Amino acid sequence: MSVWVYGEQKSDLKIEGAIARRIAEDLYEVFIGPQHPGSGHMRIIIRVDGDIIVDADPDMGYVHRTMEKLSEGREWIKNIPLFERMAIHDACNVTVSYVIALERILGIEPPPRARYLRTLLCEINRIAAHLYGFGIFGVFMGHSTMYMWSFADREVMVELAEKLTGARLTHSYPIPGGARRDLPQDFPDQARKAVRYFRRRLEEYRKIFLDNPVMRSRMEGVGVIPKKVAAELGVVGPVARASGIKYDARLAEPYDAYDEVEFEVPVFEEGDALARAWVKFEEIKQSLRIIEQAVDWLEKHQREAPMHPKFWERSPPLWKKVFEAEGRVKLLPLMANLKLPPGKAMARSETARGEIVYYVESDGKTTPYRVRIVSPSARNAIVFKYIVPGYRVMDLPTIYGSIDYFPPEADR
Amino acid sequence: MDVVKLILDIIFYPPIYQLLLIGLVGSLVVVIFILWFERKATARVQRRLGPYHVAPRVAGFPQLVADLVRYAFQEVIIPRTVDAGIFILAPIVATILSILPIAVVPLTSNPGYWPVPMDYSVLVALAISTVSPIFLILAGWASNNKFSIIGGVREAFVITAYELIAILSILAASATVLSFNFVDVVEAQSRIWFIILNPLAFLAAFLAVLMATSGFPFEIPESENEVVAGPFTEYSGLLYGLNMGAAYMKRFALSILMALAFLGGWAPYTPGEGILSGYLIPSIIVIAKATVLMMAFSFTRSVYGRFRLDQALDGAWRLVFPMAILGFGLALLEAYLGVV
Amino acid sequence: MDVEELKKRIEEALGGLVKGIEEGKGFIDVIVDLDNIVEAASRLKELGFDHVKSLTVIDYPKENRFRVIYHASSYLDEELAKYIVGIGADVPRDNPRMPTLVYVWRGVEFQEREVYEFFGIEFTGHPDMRPLLLVPQLAEAKPLRKEFIVKEEPIIRVKPPTG
């Protein structure tokens, strides 16, 4: 490993507060991970000079599954449960852009009801994933109450998702042409109650975590990513938005029902861990708004199968009976061996951690020719290398937690 | 009856009573209670159940006993790379030293039950309480592990900063009465406790003891997210349990000192003659006050997170240290004015 | 701004470097010569495409080439953020080397390492060319090339379970 590289690059980027200097031979090298309580399934090799990290080398891949290769051997629709495994607590957000890419190649557009249903689940997932992130963030900084609270409250959202899809985490909900289930009868009422509960609850989160002086001093000014550097490194999601980048895939290229619902994309300009926490915090509020709007829309409009007519029109009467009784959308047997016309498509969606990009290429067979996935954590991993040096050892968990890095998602 | 009296005399012979009964057995019981309370209270704040399945009828009270049994029967692994002698001795000595301060403080005003002559008891107790961290640092050093050494160094930093403050602010109490005798300190509080007369010193002592005894989440030296278990990374089984217990025992000892110095010791009660009235009841009052103090320490766990090392030191030198100095000044002023 | 206008702007900016523009669903690919890719990428960056979303490599064994595309987009320019523009080139399969674009877009550093281990494409000038996700032994096999085949089990069972 050439030693000069990091220092030089660091000064190239002109990151404030970072110390760019040559690394001496007698530095302490500490292996954070993978069997370490302060890291997920990854390793960060840091070198410390006193308490200051001078060099960090993220070593990923401990939970790598070669999804891109596996997907080439599976039929189109079978890849949805596979890609879901990247971030099971954010399942709908992660897979919805793959489904959109397939729909783009097929040239179909899901009916409005399906789009709203997907949006609804996406936002439920987003809140659940943000709470998960908050929990991990909290426990990384020794705040166990935040961990327990957010995991307890995440249960509310998981419960809602379960009522909607029938599974707590791996929903496999979006499918080319639509969504797999309609709302249960009592869902709107429960969702509204949950929204009201969360509105009150977030205020308590702010008091015990974000405005807690101890936690605030831990987060303030830690892991600062200036706007220019954030764009240069190509970080995504809350990390980018905390640095003042006004980018959100829901904004840049509205998919599903995001061009019809009203919401804000919170942007902060400080770029530190505190701003990243606040972005997530404000995003939860916006997601609650979207859930309300989606539920209202779904309640107002007539129940019909959330499936593209191509896959629904010729369905036998039994299917309509099942849909009316259980809200379950039956799939055509041809779904298994769906043939996509040759073509290539790209789609992006905003997951809780940032934007996920799928590049899908079809050569007219039942399996993809190539699927390229770039998940948000994979793009944020570079933060470890370029932002962590210059901060203290105890800041590492803070930065790790604040960028909400999720190894299974990064490793794919 | 002479036999009973003899046994009682032996039991309540101050060194035995205070070192063995309160120091070992009492502190174990208090630690069991405090750990249970800590777990239960945190669980309530965190909307959990806490310990339960060990004994559902008593809300999981013997959880720590179960833990200790587990520790006791676990294999003690001594890695080949460690300095075995120090590695084994350090936690044992640290544990003994951390309960030793209890043996030199008076738990009653009845001179018949003082363990040692009292004239310099404040100084002696505080002096003993400062020895045990050295062995934790030693444990970290002997472990020959990067995390242990980082943890040991952190321990050294934190202890240097906060132990000084703890001592200074407990000394403020003796400055008020112009005596190093704990009995004088306690008796001066029969009318009004020093926590009211000198809240600054109490607050400084509270924070300092909280940080110096490194209970979660103020365990910067052994903060698990960076340094796994700090100085104790290589420890296992009973030795690990001792390490963990030492911190709580030290907290208990310091809490007793604080109870004597600020919470009036056995204050509402006037010790009389005889074992019961002269020794047992006042000592139980002191322990009860110390336990309440420890409950307050434990509660902070559910509200706060961990400080960063440099912030903790910064806070110590810039905020808590001046606070302790001010408290000391206030104590001197009160002594000058003759408030007590 | 619509796609046509964007294409025109890109063509203007890149000048004669453009070999062809391919339009996909949701993105456009600008294909240039392998030798010009650094130059073309820097011009694209000057245009406002400040980060790379995906370094996409597709293996075409029949045509004996890898298609390497840097799918870039913009953060700072909200108008450009709506588009994904790929700048790509064909890399010969028998000599998979190409200049690195790390010094144009810093964000591709890890993705180039990923491509290196999965396809065996070497990026000359890359500051830290090591496998990222795989262990070195596995990276030798270059798993994302088409000749690497993952075996899946058939639908009909040969040995039925009991019970």
Added chain:
Amino acid sequence: MTARPVVKRLVKRKGLFAGFKGNVDAITLGLKYLVDPKRFTLIYPNEYIKLDPGYRGFIVLHKEKCINCSSCARICPAAAMRMIKRQEQDPKTGKVKMKLWPVINYQRCIFCGYCVDVCPTEALYTVPYHDIVYENMAEMDWGLETFTRPPEHPVEKEGGIPVKYIVDEERGLVKVKAEGEEGD
């Protein structure tokens, strides 16, 4: 477009006692929950959640409805559902025929429910529980006979109390006895 980015700023801390209010707020909140924890823990083996009928639990086959089309095996993303060959006597004609029947391997099943949704005759259905423990891997590979019977629900059998969670505005979730009685 109705979505818009909004630039916000963090509230700066000012003054000597800036942290004071934060500390007081946090401690008060902690004490509030110490008094009333609002918990909804499930004491699992003693209680279990009675899930909605739509829950995607274990999959079971109605053999009489099955038309041996092998759609389920073809759509299974994890290759858990497979077809086995069985000689069967046709009840009408009396001819012995080779037929394909689905069997499932729960070592591999991911409970995505595709097979249930793709089945053209609704021959597959899900039971609303999933907490079944096997002692060895071979038991999880179901044969046709096992596949046609709903599996035993051990917690229910051992006398666990069925509870339900409903969303509540005050407490987040509330544990309610499945019969409708108010729980703990």
